[in-house]
Amino acid sequence: MKKLPGTFLTIGLFLFCVLILMLSVRGIAGNPDSYNLNTNFWKEDGPFELSPERGRFALVYSLIEDNSFYFSHDIARFAMPDLGYKNGHFVSLFAPGVSFLVIPGYIIGRFFEAGQVGAFAVIALFALFNAFLIRKIAIALGINPYAASLGALVFLFATPAFAYGVSLYQHHISTFLILVSIYMLLSFRSVWSSAVIWFLFAMSIPIDYPNLFLMLPIAIAAFLKNFSVEEIAHRIRFKIKFAGFLAILAVVFPLLFFMWFNASSYGNPFQFSGTVQGVRGLDESGNPIAPKSSGKPKNAIAFFQTRNLLNGFYIHFVSSDRSILWFTPVIFISIVGIYLFYKNKSGAILSLLLGVVGMNVLLYSMWGDPWGGYAFGSRYLIPSYAILSIFIAFALSSFRKNIFFAGLFFVLFSYSVCINTLGAITSSSNPPKTEVLALEAQSGKEEKYTYQRNYDRLLANQSKSFFFQAFAKNYVSAMQYFALLSWLIIMMGFSFVLILFLQKERNKVNGD
Secondary structure (H helix, E strand, O other), rough: OHHHHHHHHHHHHHHHHHHHHHHOOOOOOOOOOOOOOHHHOOOOOOOOOOOHHHHHHHHHHHHHHHHOOOOHHHHHHHHOOOOOOOOEEEEEEOOHHHHOOHHHHHHHHOOOOOHHHHHHHHHHHHHHHHHHHHHHHHHHHOHHHHHHHHHHHHHHHHHOOHHHHHOOOHHHHHHHHHHHHHHHHHHHHOHHHHHHHHHHHHHHHHHHHOHHHHHHHHHHHHHOOEEEEEOOOOOEEEEEEEEHHHHHHHHHHHHHHHHHHHHHHHHOOOOOOOOEEEOEEOOOOOOEEOOOOOOOOHHHHHHHHHHHHHHHHHHHHOOOOOOOHHHHHHHHHHHHHHHHHHHHHOOOHHHHHHHHHHHHHHHHHEEOOOOOOOOOOOOHHHHHHHHHHHHHHHHHHHOOOHHHHHHHHHHHHHHHHHHHHHHHOOOOOOOHHHHHHHHHHOOOOOOOOOHHHHHHHHOOOOOHHHHHHHHHHHHHOHHHHHHHHHHHHHHHHHHHHHHHOOOOOOOOOOOO
């Protein structure tokens, strides 16, 4: 019976998160053909407003509907501008992992005349998994289960992870692989757990190529677990677990899949999609129009430059169009958690967690496009939001009796929830500030680039939520729908804050 409160907490949190994600996932009913996919109904006005969503869905469509790795002319137009051309065929310019993982959702959804919604729902499922991995890791680190649950809510609904958990992007799958690997490192010590980590490390590459670097601190930690030093009778003994090195062989299977896809699409198992020649359009006959060539082969690594660092830091942390300060200030509470963790917990665990965050921030601050194109908030930092939410949970667990701290957290949490719910149910198509003047010259009107652009969509009664468009719009406005979702999330957060404050020190709720 002692585990009963913890079980109810887990089930209740699970059902709540499922409900909110179901009400927020973007989509339109129907199974469009390749011609209809190119209409504004499905593109600019619909769920495929941005090229990353179109590019990944184009591969799904081609694999299932056309049984081909190559794009037809209609699908090629749909995938523009992220379209490659190789050996006389139109091909994908995206890593293939996301497209393959959402295929089951597409097939199930197609059966119910909602194939696109089914594909997007797979990403929502990974977002749900991530929230519970955050909670699981936090509890494994000795954090109060209610505080751990709050940390999960922060990540899922109070950061830009919300907007990218209801659309077709890679970030939640990448985050899932990182969190599972961290949990395996913390909870298990067998050769099999090491094999799983190496498998996930290799699997992360066809999901998104920069994952090679994001997962690197975890891979190094897994490798170092094969070595140990002991002092016995004033002697130092150095041990090596040779069986642990065999676990590294688990990387073979994901890499074989990756090479198979590259060979099937580009005729070369070692050709990365990002290095394929792109096209800037199709002529009237459907032939590719090649972009102006620099005379140099494409190099993905060249897009990372140390000279971009200061601008990247500015964009991610304080800029009005993307930053933590404007879009998810509750994340700054993690600074308190990091300090407390440093004072009270293992330095090795802290180094691992901050290593992933540091690699994430450093990598995408050097990236030539730290804005993430047209985007809502800093989408590249979603893995960092997940780990920093664990530190937020640690701070909440430590200061749960401090009414000032609880109040500050709740204010920042409420603001962050409202902003990110706004993004989730409207659009991720916000231009970076640097492009606004050119955009205004084209449109002939003022173009907003912060979440005010999303607010204007609500005022125009626009929401890309599948549930709103299919059912709720006949009963409530988009603004009322937004207010309801925000209120539900904020009240759930308030309930956990209140329980933490009232909870007796000796009355610990058992984790799961």
